[in-house]
Amino acid sequence: MSKAFTREGDGEEEDKELPDTGPAIPPGTRNYMTPAGAERLKVELRRLLDVDRPEVVRVVTWAASNGDRSENADYIYGKRRLREIDRRIRFLTKRLEIAEIVDPSKQSSDRVQFGATVEVQDEKGGRRTYRIVGVDETDARRGHISWISPMGRALLRAKVGDTVTLRRPGGEEDLEIVALRYEAIE
Numbered sequence: 001m002s003k004a005f006t007r008e009g010d011g012e013e014e015d016k017e018l019p020d021t022g023p024a025i026p027p028g029t030r031n032y033m034t035p036a037g038a039e040r041l042k043v044e045l046r047r048l049l050d051v052d053r054p055e056v057v058r059v060v061t062w063a064a065s066n067g068d069r070s071e072n073a074d075y076i077y078g079k080r081r082l083r084e085i086d087r088r089i090r091f092l093t094k095r096l097e098i099a100e101i102v103d104p105s106k107q108s109s110d111r112v113q114f115g116a117t118v119e120v121q122d123e124k125g126g127r128r129t130y131r132i133v134g135v136d137e138t139d140a141r142r143g144h145i146s147w148i149s150p151m152g153r154a155l156l157r158a159k160v161g162d163t164v165t166l167r168r169p170g171g172e173e174d175l176e177i178v179a180l181r182y183e184a185i186e
Contacts, residue, residue, distance in 0.1 A: 037137035
């Protein structure tokens with residue numbers, strides 16, 4: 001049969017195969033998160049539930065009332081957007097349910113742990129500052145790295161004065177820990 005005469009769905013079948021949005025947490029590990037990171041996810045979830053989803057439902061309802069849905073772009077796009085929003089809501093809900101909130105400002109250790117702010121110096125004398133955060137909080141531009149990232153794993157359990165080796169595709173890099181502190185992360 002020619003493809004021209006087959007009924008096209010509204011994309012729901014294809015969407016079922018799409019993964020949840022967000023970085024994966026390795027099986028058997030905890031979903032550590034800072035209070036600020038958890039709050040950002042809660043704000044996004046509230047916005048999706050209270051603003052975005054009701055608006056899309058309103059548009060889809062209006063589009064459906066216009067009649068033929070098979071060629072109604074507002075309806076088709078709206079249904080697809082609604083599935084995206086629902087998928088993100090499920091993802092955020094699951095992540096927040098399993099989150100283990102760790103406040104860095106209430107920690108003290110001479111070793112790098114979750115929530116630490118670490119200053120390192122490379123072999124050329126360049127200094128960089130990293131904050132060890134949860135997988136949902138990473139932001140490379142701000143120096144926020146996941147505790148399960150290669151850099152995060154290299155730094156964990158090190159202390160000031162230690163040299164850690166970071167293995168990258170381009171080769172290895174030695175980094176010396178020059179400062180370590182625990183403070184609230186925004």
